[in-house]
């Protein structure tokens with residue numbers, strides 16, 4: 001696991017995986033789940049963070065998503081702080097499937 | 104090949120039906136994730152970094168063409184058009200969707216395959232010498248014994264919740280192609296002084312965060328004793344293995360903490376309480392299983408037929424491939440063909456659905472419909488007529504599978520790493536690709552000779568880096584990937600754990616460092632020496648010097 005632990009300070013995003021398809025998702029401004037991290041809500045506002053938490057828990061209970069957790073966001077880049085989370089945002093840097101699509 | 108009996112078929116069908124119900128209940132919200140997770144893992148379904156991953160068991164790495172075609176079908180219909188061969192000879196799909204998985208399992212069951220016991224703290228898929236049944240080096244085909252262990256261990260009520268996972272590997276040759284000394288239990292089929300066939304049992308080997316080479320538990324075990332003796336060893340482990348700390352829960356730690364002598368005494372004491380006849384199978388049953396692995400009907404042929412020698416003379420590409428990828432077969436006029444899944448542009452062990460179908464066709468045409476997966480993430484066609492090699496080579500070329508790099512520097516073992524794996528600390532695929540690119544020149548690869556580079560994306564060591572001639576471990580600090588190097592590991596019958604050279608490197612520094620070490624070896628080597636031999640002769644210091652230059 002990454003040596004950078006979740007601090008829970010500074011801007012936060014909420015992430016999970018879709019139950020059906022398994023893809024990584026993040027909560028957006030409307031507190032809906034998006035597969036596109038660029039649309040993810042990144043906020044330090046504690047009220048919003050509480051609402052994100054509630055929404056995620058509700059959606060986990062209603063079996064939309066699994067494995068909800070907050071991630072730290074770097075204030076200057078807007079990207080996840082932890083290396084692993086940076087990766088989840090981008091998808092694999094190499095996937096044989098991409099090669100198949102370009103052929 | 105083994106065909107399921109009625110019991111097997113029923114068991115797998117039952118299990119698939121159960122899992123379909125479990126998935127339906129999960130999707131409808133009647134099972135929570137906490138309840139569902141252990142159930143999906145028992146059926147080989149993981150949730151990885153980006154998506155679900157389904158691990159399909161390939162018992163002892165043996166497949167028939169029909170099964171491989173089915174894997175191609177799954178790759179195309181339910182995944183993204185390819186599969187990945189793992190270092191435990193299994194096949195993984197990186198992108199399945201939960202609602203599709205019961206259908207995938209149904210499809211697998213239709214060709215006598217499943218994903219049971221590819222996860223969890225149970226006895227996992229038994230791995231095996233990929234040359235089984237084809238090499239003259241073996242005492243006998245180890246697969247009937249592997250199949251016996253598979254049947255015995257499948258859903259074994261006593262051993263379904265062990266302190267930790269349990270891996271068994273088997274071989275029947277002195278030359279170890281199954282890495283038996285890096286397994287919880289390794290079994291070598293041997294002949295004793297009286298010429299009786301039996302088993303030499305190794306215990307307590309393993310890689311992971313505490314790499315240990317297995318030690319001999321029993322020098323000779325007669326055939327009828329196998330299952331009873333394994334039961335005794337597993338019972339001692341089940342009783343005393345540490346459940347308080349998952350990092351100390353493997354049998355290797357128990358053996359290390361107990362000492363091999365005391366551990367052996369405990370196993371023997373337990374064994375003495377077992378009525379062997381209760382557990383062992385009859386000769387008739389053993390014969391029944393063996394009959395499924397009866398050698399195909401080889402024709403009476405001579406070695407080096409004209410069709411082969413002519414092609415060797417006429418076609419340099421073929422001759423280089425044949426020299427490197429083809430191994431001797433026990434039947435005259437036949438050959439064992441290694442198909443490299445390490446072309447420059449694919450991740451090690453990946454194979455597309457189209458290629459899977461092509462290989463299935465080749466297996467039908469040239470190898471009695473049989474193929475193997477290897478722990479080195481390659482494939483084997485075990486029984487090819489030497490006279491057919493030139494045509495087979497053409498078909499491999501057409502399928503993009505004619506890389507002639509088996510056992511060379513670009514035949515890299517590489518786990519999925521951070522590109523797919525939820526446990527990873529760093530990427531491994533880009534490292535293997537950078538090495539493949541740096542050493543792309545085939546002539547240079549041949550000059551370097553046998554070289555095993557193995558890469559893991561975290562301390563769990565699925566990429567076997569501890570036993571690579573050069574082993575690479577991906578780590579991360581403060582958001583930056585770096586790579587630690589080990590030297591002098593050995594995955595053969597002379598198994599050895601490599602030594603860490605020192606601080607890690609960035610990817611670029613790493614590739615330069617490897618090249619420096621290879622250049623040093625080429626300068627220093629004496630006649631016939633591989634990289635590993637030169638390393639053993641001159642020691643780690645000169646290699647470290649150029650690695651950190």
Ligand code: SF4
Pocket residue numbers: 518519520521524525526527528559560561562563564565566
């Ligand atoms: S070694 Fe680590 S990163 Fe690689 S597959 Fe195993 S657990 Fe995943």
